[in-house]
Amino acid sequence: MTVVPPAQRKPHIRLEGLRMAYGDYLIQRDLTFTIRESDIFIIMGGSGCGKSTLLKHLVGLNRPTAGKILFRDEDFWGTDQERRDVIVRKCGVLYQSGALWSSMTLAENIALPIREYRGLPEENIREIASLKLALVGLAGFEDYYPSEISGGMCKRAGLARAMALDPEILFFDEPSAGLDPISSRLLDNLILELRESLGATIVVVTHELASIFAIGDNSVFLDPESKTMIASGDPKDLLRSCKDPIVSKFLRRGAEDDSTNGQGA
């Protein structure tokens, strides 16, 4: 499970001309890009551009109005429900506020998917849950309810649950939202560590510039005005060479010229 350099990575998820809309209201159109295996792929853009909606489409919660999503060359919406469930089970999602089930303890939250899909004896499930919590730095918090721990801890517990089934792809929706800079940095490091050790493909929706430059291998920029992607590639390269004024302004935190650039990685 060693991580190969970006150039040699095989495509994992491919989007072809994806169009997303709620009823008649168009969110984004003509999205075509590839997420490679073991990439940390950033979906960025200003508020309201449809980043989170795109994430919902990628994990199969919403159906695109046109275009295809291919997981390892398999058309997600072109296959049957059973197959879709199998694909979705290989994805782990960390929702913005953790989305832990509030009536269950942390251990039970993690145990639920394992119990449903792995058919292991109860004591082993408990051991796995403890291990996953230890991985995110929450050893000993097995019997706490989500309401009894802080927001940052909820997020980490959510990550532990997302990793419950050893997913091939991990999705993060705004991982640093609501975290202090240090916790947010620690979470970034954790994401990097998980990619290195698990070799998982990681898709992150974020607009935190610090995170984008610290962890991103590849990215796509969604524009709310033209309702499509206006840039893609390694965020560090984009910062250096992207000519598009919107992207360049975003990556420089609103500063238009190069001289005030203080956001480099």
Add this chain to the structure above:
Amino acid sequence: MTLEYLSVRFTGAWTALGALAQHKALRTALDARQTPNSIILDGTGVTQWDTGFLVTLKALADRCTKNSIQLNSSSLPEGAARLLNLATTVTERKGARRTAVVDPTIAKVGKGAIALWAEFESAIAFVGELTLSLWRFVRGKARFQRSDLYLTIDECGPQALPIVILISTLVGLILAFIGAVQLEQFGAQLYVANLVGIAMVREMGAIMAGIIIAGRTGAAFAAQLGTMQVNEEIDALKTLGIQPMDFLVLPRALALILMMPLLCIFADIMGIIGGGVIGVATLGISPTLYWDQTLSAITLSDCAIGVVKSAVFGVLVAIAGCMRGMQSGRSASAVGEAATSAVVLAIVLIVVTDAVFAVVTNIIGL
């Protein structure tokens, strides 16, 4: 003599099920041997691994820390070594782990009693606050949105009407059936009209309307306010200096106080009509005779008692629903509990209050 080191070699595929079975075997093997100074993990022969392997390694690592054995994990697969490192670096926070404490029976009873008393106190406080809020309303100082009031009125009045009509008609029908069978034995079929009329107007109209509203609107109030509690919306009101009591509870209580008497009157009429259908269809009483008999049986004070009771029930449902909603915890299951307990509390209060009314009206001779 102590053992210098012990080498543990892992080979083949260490994935979920198989790995966890091996994990036990490893534990027994280690138990059988002397405690070494260090354990060297050799994972060069591992072809495939997942969480199962990590669980095994973690258990081994925990065992080593407990017995102060050195652990050498340098020849594990790279990813596994990193993850093991990650899982063991953050040590458990002291006091984080919980031990289940089982109270003796006497302590349980005591805690239950204290909790009950605390709940009683908070209920009294809630009623007190609502009274103050009503007083502010009377003086025109309560701050809430008129549109909220109209919306709630619409929700618990007109929208509840169909179900109230259906239930009360059926209750009238049932009463008439029961009465008809008994009264026919004395040839006093006509008195079915008295039975249905008095029962509906004095008791059943108000009670049925009350129970329907408790299940329909009381539960909705508790769920709405509970969800607002979860989303910190109530905190947001408080920090803006708006009394949640005035803004949220008052319009709901007012709506129910206004609508319940109307629903009760509807229920009365529909119950009498339901009874009339049975009287006319199965007992051969003419509609006009039935109507006259009903009018002569019920008095204005019967009607007034029913209507007043229904307004009181409205207040009780509003209090039960809003109080449970405001007291709700901040989780999905807490909101569910709030809704359930709001309905249960409202129905209990309605029946108890009805009994009190029966005794009081009996004493004063109404």
